Amino acid sequence: MKNPLRVGLVGLGTVGCSVVSIIQTQTDLLRKICDHPIEILAVSARDRTRHRHADVSPYTWHDDPLALARDPRIDVVVEMVGGQNGIALDVCQAALAHGKSVVTANKAMMAHHGVALALQAETKGLSLCYEAAVAGGIPILKMLREGSSANTIESLYGILNGTCNYILTTMAKTGASFEDVLEEAKRLGYAEADPSFDIDGIDTAQKLALLSSMAYGVVPDVNNLYVEGIRGLSAADVAAAEDIGYVIKLIAKARYHRGILHQAVYPALIPNHIPLAHVDDVFNGVLFKGDFVGEIMVTGRGAGGDPTASAIMADLIDLANHRHVYPFKVSVRDLIQAKPESMDTYTCRYYVRFMLRDVAGAVSHVARILADHDVSIRSLKQPEAEYHQGIVPLILTTHECQESVIQKTLSEIRALDILCDDPKLLRVEPF
Amino acid sequence: MKNPLRVGLVGLGTVGCSVVSIIQTQTDLLRKICDHPIEILAVSARDRTRHRHADVSPYTWHDDPLALARDPRIDVVVEMVGGQNGIALDVCQAALAHGKSVVTANKAMMAHHGVALALQAETKGLSLCYEAAVAGGIPILKMLREGSSANTIESLYGILNGTCNYILTTMAKTGASFEDVLEEAKRLGYAEADPSFDIDGIDTAQKLALLSSMAYGVVPDVNNLYVEGIRGLSAADVAAAEDIGYVIKLIAKARYHRGILHQAVYPALIPNHIPLAHVDDVFNGVLFKGDFVGEIMVTGRGAGGDPTASAIMADLIDLANHRHVYPFKVSVRDLIQAKPESMDTYTCRYYVRFMLRDVAGAVSHVARILADHDVSIRSLKQPEAEYHQGIVPLILTTHECQESVIQKTLSEIRALDILCDDPKLLRVEPF
Numbered sequence: 001m002k003n004p005l006r007v008g009l010v011g012l013g014t015v016g017c018s019v020v021s022i023i024q025t026q027t028d029l030l031r032k033i034c035d036h037p038i039e040i041l042a043v044s045a046r047d048r049t050r051h052r053h054a055d056v057s058p059y060t061w062h063d064d065p066l067a068l069a070r071d072p073r074i075d076v077v078v079e080m081v082g083g084q085n086g087i088a089l090d091v092c093q094a095a096l097a098h099g100k101s102v103v104t105a106n107k108a109m110m111a112h113h114g115v116a117l118a119l120q121a122e123t124k125g126l127s128l129c130y131e132a133a134v135a136g137g138i139p140i141l142k143m144l145r146e147g148s149s150a151n152t153i154e155s156l157y158g159i160l161n162g163t164c165n166y167i168l169t170t171m172a173k174t175g176a177s178f179e180d181v182l183e184e185a186k187r188l189g190y191a192e193a194d195p196s197f198d199i200d201g202i203d204t205a206q207k208l209a210l211l212s213s214m215a216y217g218v219v220p221d222v223n224n225l226y227v228e229g230i231r232g233l234s235a236a237d238v239a240a241a242e243d244i245g246y247v248i249k250l251i252a253k254a255r256y257h258r259g260i261l262h263q264a265v266y267p268a269l270i271p272n273h274i275p276l277a278h279v280d281d282v283f284n285g286v287l288f289k290g291d292f293v294g295e296i297m298v299t300g301r302g303a304g305g306d307p308t309a310s311a312i313m314a315d316l317i318d319l320a321n322h323r324h325v326y327p328f329k330v331s332v333r334d335l336i337q338a339k340p341e342s343m344d345t346y347t348c349r350y351y352v353r354f355m356l357r358d359v360a361g362a363v364s365h366v367a368r369i370l371a372d373h374d375v376s377i378r379s380l381k382q383p384e385a386e387y388h389q390g391i392v393p394l395i396l397t398t399h400e401c402q403e404s405v406i407q408k409t410l411s412e413i414r415a416l417d418i419l420c421d422d423p424k425l426l427r428v429e430p431f
Numbered sequence: 432m433k434n435p436l437r438v439g440l441v442g443l444g445t446v447g448c449s450v451v452s453i454i455q456t457q458t459d460l461l462r463k464i465c466d467h468p469i470e471i472l473a474v475s476a477r478d479r480t481r482h483r484h485a486d487v488s489p490y491t492w493h494d495d496p497l498a499l500a501r502d503p504r505i506d507v508v509v510e511m512v513g514g515q516n517g518i519a520l521d522v523c524q525a526a527l528a529h530g531k532s533v534v535t536a537n538k539a540m541m542a543h544h545g546v547a548l549a550l551q552a553e554t555k556g557l558s559l560c561y562e563a564a565v566a567g568g569i570p571i572l573k574m575l576r577e578g579s580s581a582n583t584i585e586s587l588y589g590i591l592n593g594t595c596n597y598i599l600t601t602m603a604k605t606g607a608s609f610e611d612v613l614e615e616a617k618r619l620g621y622a623e624a625d626p627s628f629d630i631d632g633i634d635t636a637q638k639l640a641l642l643s644s645m646a647y648g649v650v651p652d653v654n655n656l657y658v659e660g661i662r663g664l665s666a667a668d669v670a671a672a673e674d675i676g677y678v679i680k681l682i683a684k685a686r687y688h689r690g691i692l693h694q695a696v697y698p699a700l701i702p703n704h705i706p707l708a709h710v711d712d713v714f715n716g717v718l719f720k721g722d723f724v725g726e727i728m729v730t731g732r733g734a735g736g737d738p739t740a741s742a743i744m745a746d747l748i749d750l751a752n753h754r755h756v757y758p759f760k761v762s763v764r765d766l767i768q769a770k771p772e773s774m775d776t777y778t779c780r781y782y783v784r785f786m787l788r789d790v791a792g793a794v795s796h797v798a799r800i801l802a803d804h805d806v807s808i809r810s811l812k813q814p815e816a817e818y819h820q821g822i823v824p825l826i827l828t829t830h831e832c833q834e835s836v837i838q839k840t841l842s843e844i845r846a847l848d849i850l851c852d853d854p855k856l857l858r859v860e861p862f
């Protein structure tokens with residue numbers, strides 16, 4: 001029997017306990033597939049007395065996670081605390097400084113400090129793995145980094161946030177309002193008490209920055225990335241999209257070409273005949289296109305203790321077999337610092353919902369200003385049934401035009417005294 | 432610069448030329464991701480003078496592929512000849528015997544001789560990789576072997592043959608007959624002149640045996656596997672399935688439980704609301720369920736030079752980075768010899784189309800024999816419009832019953848003088 005890979009776990013919430021449970025129960029399988037047996041040596045969490053689903057009594061307990069990170073008996077530290085800075089970052093830095101590889105599920109930390117950590121790891125010949133940080137149990141980092149490694153990636157789309165996807169799917173199924181579904185999601189444990197991180201698209205943006213890096217070999221850049229969440233979407237938008245053959249999904253997208261990186265997160269109308277439109281509920285999905293392999297799409301559970309632990313274990317099993325990879329597919333010294341593309345020059349079709357005051361000439365005003373800017377209308381609807389207290393929705397889609405043009409057009413329309421509410425602008429994603 | 436990984440290519444058809452093209456064109460990417468540069472040293476194919484899309488003039492030409500397999504300068508032999516035995520097998524055996532790792536796209540050889548080859552490779556500490564043998568460009572072997580490696584797989588479904596999937600999708604879209612669509616597929620290059628290997632399910636069965644092995648750690652067993660192809664499916668079956676909310680797909684499925692392996696390939700009705708139902712045209716798809724990760728589904732191009740070459744390159748890049756894996760996820764000495772489960776005890780819902788002679792009492796006879804065997808009818812239709820020259824279709828679905836019971840029931844019905852044609856039996860797959 002070879003030397004074990006001695007593991008220290010920091011953070012013993014749902015994910016941490018699932019990791020313990022896999023190591024304790026899948027013994028026969030792990031014995032067969034690990035060159036070096038995986039052995040938990042020590043654990044650390046905030047509260048030692050808390051009731052847990054997994055029995056951690058066999059392991060050394062460290063009150064101080066940094067003491068675990070420095071424990072000379074440990075080979076790999078698994079960080080499952082979360083958060084962009086603070087303890088998580090301290091633990092990972094300390095572990096690498098003390099010659100230990102790191103496995104983490106922390107997208108915020110990796111999106112913001114990943115390059116610095118990777119540099120620290122590479123310099124010392126250590127591993128830094130974070131399969132669990134993006135799309136939960138889906139091995140998407142491995143697919144991009146190894147499975148389709150010979151390809152130049154041409155485009156990448158993701159549905160990366162289970163909370164948002166649950167909300168949007170439920171709105172589409174039930175016709176309920178955003179607010180009502182969000183409350184239900186909180187009750188079901190699919191949304192946090194403060195859901196802003198999810199519904200404002202920040203979580204998705206962090207995951208996208210990591211995916212872009214893995215797909216295109218660029219420095220992850222979460223700061224120069226257009227982010228728009230799903231707040232303010234109404235049941236009317238969801239229904240109107242369905243009416244014209246689309247579903248609304250919070251999409252992450254990235255495209256790289258000759259030094260320019262286009263990355264964006266926003267709710268978009270996507271045609272309901274493409275498979276990405278059927279990634280529903282809390283599921284995640286990623287669609288990417290390589291120059292040789294063509295399109296590959298993968299779906300699975302993007303969150304939850306067990307799926308996330310499955311991804312952490314995949315990293316640990318790779319380490320236990322000496323399967324070494326660069327954290328960002330290429331060495332950090334080969335990462336490209338891409339120039340972010342401004343949203344202004346983005347071109348697509350648009351969906352706009354105006355809530356018009358029911359005054360003579362309102363539609364004519366809107367149509368004229370669109371025409372003035374050469375924004376051509378593709379479809380238009382003012383539903384008879386939805387007239388309500390002198391307010392009437394006008395829903396239209398445009399032909400392709402530039403983002404800066406449609407934004408300028410809407411500003412002019414806003415300036416008129418014919419709207420009861422801010423117009424809702426959504427992008428119709430070309431597939 | 433480290434020593435190159437020196438590669439010899441055997442077979443220079445579409446796939447071989449795509450491999451050459453990737454190595455010649457993706458130089459910047461390969462330089463960044465390969466610890467040892469991948470270098471083609473020698474090639475071998477049947478006809479040296481044939482016009483090829485790739486320039487192989489820089490490489491040593493071997494008329495005899497076995498001479499290439501023995502060439503002492505070569506580290507890895509890539510076998511792209513195909514075929515269960517013959518040259519392909521000779522080349523792989525010779526390469527391993529001479530201390531070279533093997534990368535192959537050959538499902539037939541791997542399904543039948545994979546264990547022997549893996550034993551030869553393991554004994555010498557060599558690699559035997561065959562990502563390209565299953566589902567073309569989809570890195571499904573890597574996903575099962577590494578990405579979800581900590582999971583006990585609970586079930587596995589695949590749509591693994593692009594020819595059959597193209598035929599079935601086109602029949603569903605156009606209403607055309609099997610024969611007409613097959614002819615069209617031949618014209619388009621999606622079907623071979625002799626299509627039996629594809630349409631009789633043999634190709635799918637070989638891929639399934641390899642997937643089962645990777646998923647469940649069992650000896651690949653293509654000989655004890657129920658195989659039924661798509662010959663004899665009629666436009667009427669496709670339309671009737673659609674009518675009740677299903678699509679017909681040639682599915683491969685495998686389930687392992689306590690030493691018993693259920694593996695089967697057959698055309699099945701699958702509910703059109705599940706994602707597998709939307710794997711269309713020449714695409715492949717695999718859906719598997721792990722005890723921790725839950726369901727993961729992946730789709731992509733299952734054939735073609737470029738996607739297949741993408742998978743071969745993934746294997747080569749792993750080798751160029753010393754990322755070693757067992758050919759069948761676990762060592763051949765740990766593979767389980769599973770007991771195949773007979774189809775007789777399989778239980779599911781069934782679809783049956785009878786072509787009845789239009790005589791009084793025909794339906795009553797059918798219904799009585801079904802009742803005699805406790806086969807309960809779930810839905811029943813004798814379409815008014817399809818009466819034709821004294822023949823009328825009777826299409827029904829049953830509640831769950833055992834395969835042996837429905838087969839016995841059909842035998843008794845066949846014995847009556849009320850059928851104009853053999854009844855068409857299809858399984859309604861439970862999801």
